[in-house]
Amino acid sequence: MSAAVSDAWRPVRRLLAEPLGALGIALVLLVIGGAVLADWLSVYEPSRISPRDRFQGPSWTHLLGTDQLGRDLFSRVLHGGRIALSVALFSTAASLAIGVVLGLIAGYGPRWLDNLMLLLFDSIKSFPTVMLALALVTLFGPSLTAVVVVVVLVNVPGYARIIRTQTLALKESEFVTAAQSMGAGTARVLRVHIMPNVIGPLLILASMDIPVVIAIEAGMSFLGLGVRPPTPSWGAILNDGFTAIRDTPWIVIAGGLPIILTTLGFTFLGETLRDVFDPRLKGRG
Amino acid sequence: MTVLAIRGLNVSFATEGGDLHALRDVAFDVPARRIVGIVGESGCGKSTLINAILGLLADNGRITGGQIVFEGQDLTRADAAQMRALRGPRISTVFQDPMGALNPVLSVGRQMRNIQYRSSLGRAARDARSAEMLQKVRIPDPEAALSRYPHEFSGGMKQRIAIAMALMMEPALLIADEPTTALDATLEVATIELLRDLQDQIGCSVLFISHHLGVIAELCDDVVVMYAGEVVERGTVRQVFRTPRHPYTARLLECDPARQSGRTRHLPVIPGDLPDLRNRPGGCIFAARCDRRGEACAAPQTEREPAPGHRARCILAEAT
Amino acid sequence: MTPLLDVRDLQVAFRTGPMLARRDVLGVAGVSFRLHPGETFALVGESGSGKTTLARAINGLQPISAGSVHFDGQRIDRLGRAAMKPLRKVMSMMFQDPVGSLSPRMTVRDLVTEPFRIHGVRAELAAETTRLLALVGLNDSFADRFAHQLSGGQARRVGVARAIALNPRLVIADEPTAGLDVSVQGEVLNLLNDLRERLGLSMVIITHNLHVVHHVADRMAVMYLGRFVETGQTDAVFRAPAHPYTAALLSANPEPDPDKARERIALPAEVPSLLARPAGCEFHTRCPWAQARCRTEAPEMRPHGDRHLACHFPLAPGARPPERDIPT
Numbered sequence: 001m002s003a004a005v006s007d008a009w010r011p012v013r014r015l016l017a018e019p020l021g022a023l024g025i026a027l028v029l030l031v032i033g034g035a036v037l038a039d040w041l042s043v044y045e046p047s048r049i050s051p052r053d054r055f056q057g058p059s060w061t062h063l064l065g066t067d068q069l070g071r072d073l074f075s076r077v078l079h080g081g082r083i084a085l086s087v088a089l090f091s092t093a094a095s096l097a098i099g100v101v102l103g104l105i106a107g108y109g110p111r112w113l114d115n116l117m118l119l120l121f122d123s124i125k126s127f128p129t130v131m132l133a134l135a136l137v138t139l140f141g142p143s144l145t146a147v148v149v150v151v152v153l154v155n156v157p158g159y160a161r162i163i164r165t166q167t168l169a170l171k172e173s174e175f176v177t178a179a180q181s182m183g184a185g186t187a188r189v190l191r192v193h194i195m196p197n198v199i200g201p202l203l204i205l206a207s208m209d210i211p212v213v214i215a216i217e218a219g220m221s222f223l224g225l226g227v228r229p230p231t232p233s234w235g236a237i238l239n240d241g242f243t244a245i246r247d248t249p250w251i252v253i254a255g256g257l258p259i260i261l262t263t264l265g266f267t268f269l270g271e272t273l274r275d276v277f278d279p280r281l282k283g284r285g
Numbered sequence: 286m287t288v289l290a291i292r293g294l295n296v297s298f299a300t301e302g303g304d305l306h307a308l309r310d311v312a313f314d315v316p317a318r319r320i321v322g323i324v325g326e327s328g329c330g331k332s333t334l335i336n337a338i339l340g341l342l343a344d345n346g347r348i349t350g351g352q353i354v355f356e357g358q359d360l361t362r363a364d365a366a367q368m369r370a371l372r373g374p375r376i377s378t379v380f381q382d383p384m385g386a387l388n389p390v391l392s393v394g395r396q397m398r399n400i401q402y403r404s405s406l407g408r409a410a411r412d413a414r415s416a417e418m419l420q421k422v423r424i425p426d427p428e429a430a431l432s433r434y435p436h437e438f439s440g441g442m443k444q445r446i447a448i449a450m451a452l453m454m455e456p457a458l459l460i461a462d463e464p465t466t467a468l469d470a471t472l473e474v475a476t477i478e479l480l481r482d483l484q485d486q487i488g489c490s491v492l493f494i495s496h497h498l499g500v501i502a503e504l505c506d507d508v509v510v511m512y513a514g515e516v517v518e519r520g521t522v523r524q525v526f527r528t529p530r531h532p533y534t535a536r537l538l539e540c541d542p543a544r545q546s547g548r549t550r551h552l553p554v555i556p557g558d559l560p561d562l563r564n565r566p567g568g569c570i571f572a573a574r575c576d577r578r579g580e581a582c583a584a585p586q587t588e589r590e591p592a593p594g595h596r597a598r599c600i601l602a603e604a605t
Numbered sequence: 606m607t608p609l610l611d612v613r614d615l616q617v618a619f620r621t622g623p624m625l626a627r628r629d630v631l632g633v634a635g636v637s638f639r640l641h642p643g644e645t646f647a648l649v650g651e652s653g654s655g656k657t658t659l660a661r662a663i664n665g666l667q668p669i670s671a672g673s674v675h676f677d678g679q680r681i682d683r684l685g686r687a688a689m690k691p692l693r694k695v696m697s698m699m700f701q702d703p704v705g706s707l708s709p710r711m712t713v714r715d716l717v718t719e720p721f722r723i724h725g726v727r728a729e730l731a732a733e734t735t736r737l738l739a740l741v742g743l744n745d746s747f748a749d750r751f752a753h754q755l756s757g758g759q760a761r762r763v764g765v766a767r768a769i770a771l772n773p774r775l776v777i778a779d780e781p782t783a784g785l786d787v788s789v790q791g792e793v794l795n796l797l798n799d800l801r802e803r804l805g806l807s808m809v810i811i812t813h814n815l816h817v818v819h820h821v822a823d824r825m826a827v828m829y830l831g832r833f834v835e836t837g838q839t840d841a842v843f844r845a846p847a848h849p850y851t852a853a854l855l856s857a858n859p860e861p862d863p864d865k866a867r868e869r870i871a872l873p874a875e876v877p878s879l880l881a882r883p884a885g886c887e888f889h890t891r892c893p894w895a896q897a898r899c900r901t902e903a904p905e906m907r908p909h910g911d912r913h914l915a916c917h918f919p920l921a922p923g924a925r926p927p928e929r930d931i932p933t
Binding site for chain 2: 861
């Protein structure tokens, strides 16, 4: 039994043995901790306007200073982290779910369906992200939903293609034929025999996509296409600070630093995960 | 004259579960112009041995002792550049899958010309030499074959082309690793006859690795039997196959399906599993599965020489 | 007595070639045989002989283009997947690669009990796991292992356990000893023999290795380019092969004895492509005994003494090939 336990912990130990992996884990934990404990850590209401306290520099009362409306930036950064992480996790999970299902269908289904789906994936992929975002925002209006839909549309074709290619390869393998010869139906073959064998590398690639998603959310919010004020978002904070960058640079730093730290954290973690679990993928993604 | 002499070779691999002692005190000779067979089942260390000779051990593998003397030079001390100069011209290889040796996007003629990069011959003369080699391995219409690509040949022909390429530079030693295993039995015959003819013409030595005892008996002069990374018995094919002195060899020969002339309901087997190479038993490596073991088998065994040139690592093999 | 399996004139065609020049190639070119309950029948041939395709066609994994397959009197070759499903309980198949035919992310326990779950058979799965593993000679400690943690022989035993899980009447085994060491091959063949007697199984064994056939099969058929060339009782065929191809196959696995006379029959030339089947007897391009008639006239499958044979000039027992230069 002890062998099984140490087996489960081995990847974690290998991850921590890599300096970048350990740093990645630390950064990710810091960001997640900040977001989860945001209510408890922040003294101020993130959207509370206080005209008297406008443009205050960092101090013990306002750790990161305040913005043009006198809102406490530390509180806004923590709550902005909630938005960033929940958008990233939710839209990545949605992309994964949709991508895996479509990829399995394309890979296992009839040839014509596969061709049709590939055409669809390629068409979506050939659309520039910004154009896609603008188009969707004109449809839905600027909102979190728009951000999630953009991310899903951007991610799904790539995920589905990875799953499709591996499914195609496994479709002819002997253990799949063996399952068919026992009478297993399509759903069972896909769920029990194919999916567990194709999903591993995709999870690693998806974890490396999380910083990209965070950047998309921040970018759209910066442009005013994402979350609407007064909801705190790192992109919106950046935008607030941008106009006053000359006199009050701390606002831009307060908005930019968490984006950089989160991106680095998830990237280090994802890359180390990839190297530990699947060295063949090195240099991809 | 000895082309290859292996003396007390030990190879270990660093693994997560500790050091894996893959080869222990391996010793045998490949004399000039002889075909030496290596027999053993999976896990016996055949591949490790070949890689050690070729200087191609995996990154976590290390020669921890012994010598590999090839034409007077100890290969365990040779550097990467020296090994590269030997591999190909002096020691060449044929593997189970001929596509390992053939590049799918280059014509056979181009590949055979490339092998002769050290030769002083001109292009036409090299091609003529290539065609002559293809003729020797009985590829029909060799000139035309030069301009064709590997996928245009059948599996048997591909393996014969790989053999032609391996022998083109007239190496001193050919290492053939299960060269007929992927071929149909009826093609195996022709490939083996071919190897013997070519070896005779070129005068090289051959180290022939196979799990197929019948093929070894047919092709080889000497045989080395390996079990769990040790040489348990060696000698001429006649000595080892007619009067096996190690119980493992004897059981292995009994298990060969060709030995059962009549129909039997219960085929002989060797019960038990290979020992854990991370934690080798101190005594005889085969003791746990041996039906003739005694108390003395718990002590380390040395090679006995029951007849001149016939050696077995077993206490029962004392000269009588 | 109704045969358990009755295969009549079965053909399998593959579409191949470039888009405009598509044509049908016969992988199995008209094969008939019957298997009676409790019997073991062996299909022997080399790569490209169509033996694996034939096995898959019988099992409904490969559509057939002509002929029929009856199982226990019921025609099964036109059944859809749903109609075929209940039959898969009584007709199971074992695949070539001992490790590769086991799903890599499933434990031995899951693998062995999968047939119960597929068919919704109510059973005490833990007890079934123990029972099945015991039947194939593995103890319970293997139940939590994955395929890659098994040796070839152990993986093969797991494959056998799955194949017999639902007490099938017919087991089709494709190369049951492929990829196994000599000392382990015997174990697997002993196990198959043992189970066949204990469970009253009927078996079709597909192999290129004649020695496998000798110890397990009652009757055998030798296949060449998708056709039977010789069928008969195994003992009789081994005693005196009548078709030159059978004789060559039989000579190709020599005894490991350096003093025995080399009696191998070397076949000149390679196996012809299915795209360009030779005229006349399809074996004539490789047959050391071929004569003029063989090049033009295709031999029919006919009774010959105690067996059936497709050859114009059946071999006398112990015949050696005539001396002649091997053409290149």
